[in-house]
Amino acid sequence: MSVHPFIEENQQLIADFSTTQDVPFYAYDIDGLAQHINQLVNDDIKLWFAVKANPLSKIIKTLAGQGMKFDVASSGELDQVLAQGVKSEHILNTGPAKSLAQITHFFEQGVSVFVAESVNQLALINQQAKEFGVVPSILLRVQLRFEQDSDNPLGGNELTPFGLGSDEWKEVDLSHYQHINVVGLHIFQWGNMLEADALIDLWQTMIAPLKSLANALGFELSVLDLGGGLGVPYDGDDRKLDWETLKEALINIKIQAGVDELWLELGRFAVAEYGYYVNRVVDVKNNYQQELLVMQGGINHLLRPAITSQPFPARLLRHSDSPSQLFHVHGPLCTSLDKLGTLALPSDIHADDTLIFSQCGAYGFTESMPFFLCHELPAEVIVSQGTVEVIRPALPAASYLF
Structure with missing residues (x-):
């Protein structure tokens, strides 16, 4: 699959930011998203954004600024959209x-x-x-x-x-x-x-x-x-x-x-291409003559591969000249369901390397199962004009356990 220019242009920026994070995080190309939505909105077809795809505040504000209306399916989504300044007449239930x-x-x-x-x-x-x-x-x-x-x-x-x-x-x-x-x-x-x-x-x-x-x-x-x-x-x-x-x-x-x-x-057609999930390799092992990666985050942050048997595209967040080989990529949960896919990655991948998964702007974190095994919640950040802004910080399990 061709690589979105955003990764090439911001690889070092994201890599540097990842060194400050102990937890996987989502990164959104907010400038690319605004440009994309501007090209979609027109006078002939009324476009509504299905908030279920991604209810992050900055995503909603960016889409509203380009003229999108909002399809909301719960009281929580409604309150989130209204909190971003969207008018009630621009909302469909x-x-x-x-x-x-x-x-x-x-x-x-x-x-x-x-x-x-x-x-x-x-x-x-x-x-x-x-x-x-x-x-x-x-x-x-x-x-x-x-x-x-x-x-x-x-x-x-x-x-x-x-x-x-x-x-x-x-x-x-x-x-x-x-x-x-x-x-x-x-x-x-x-x-x-x-x-x-x-x-x-x-x-x-x-x-x-x-x-x-x-x-x-x-x-x-x-x-x-x-x-x-x-x-x-x-x-x-x-x-x-x-x-x-x-x-x-x-x-x-x-x-x-x-x-x-x-x-x-x-939903996904509006935002999927403009989101990325950055995830650290915890372990690499060979078992039954097959290569396997264990990641810091799995379906607790990114559930879609488990329910569709279709992985998100991923690449190593550093340059490598090593030939590619297939790796079975698993998350940290104590269930074999926690698999992010079988992916072709450079053969020199090692523990503490970082993968960046693309097409994650839709049906990412809010579709996941974050509380199982009490791992940390991922951060969500936006990347705009060469800077990274944390919109929602990573949170420890203590933030939701009572």
Whole structure:
């Protein structure tokens, strides 16, 4: 896989900073991120950032500064986004589990756009809309079945907690919900797709059944939210989606669907490429004729490889002319599940060397399992204009043990 210029330009800076840290850390290319988001934001497609991908304060501020809106799925995400100065009108509430308490909190904070994933959610939102004397805009989340099927983090064609099928929604009489305004439909079933043609075909296939559903329910389809699913390459895969190609297709879909607004909720496609995880080698050993590394941090900091069997790309954070060989890379936890992958690395790697994992800007630390075995929490830092700023310091186990 080609190396992002950020690593080449900042290798010594990161290496020097790593000598001051006793714990692995995340580093974010904040300048590259701002430039990337500036190239994505446009007047034709409304873009929301799925905060689940990375809720770090500086990430949120950077995206807000470039004109992104925010898709939040919990009260914690809402409070974090608001704390960064994001206005409530720039927030969309998604997520399959919306309790009365959570919905009430969103209303109290002035949020007025919700994705309803069930009849119960529709009723609760309607109830609180009446209580607060406001008329929120609602999108109904829909599950469709497609010919394409695969093992996918969002379920694909499988039964999931996300939304309802068209037949189930058609049983709902929207006239019973007088305090809300159903303006659109939301559909999001496929994650981390790397084939533009396949993604566009899926979007095209969605138009007819969604328009039919809106007609059956008797409301004007003015907003169509296609979720996200735009992938980034991992594990040596150099495929990369071209945003201009996708944007052109989305504009055509917007016209075909006859909607006023077309929305996307971007997570990893927005931030993955601009985050790195810096991790120290603790031990190197040969066992059963195979080379094995034990790292200071593992799935307690970086869980994704264990749940996808797909490692993050990694390289040695120093120059080496030694030939590469395969290493089984494990973390510090007392479980064989704690494996970061089988990676090609220089054969002269040794204890106290440092690896830098890329594509870690999305689904990194906040997706991990940090408390198992009571290891330290990693720091999170930003790199901007040749300087390193600690946003969240590393914390010992004593900070969370009681």
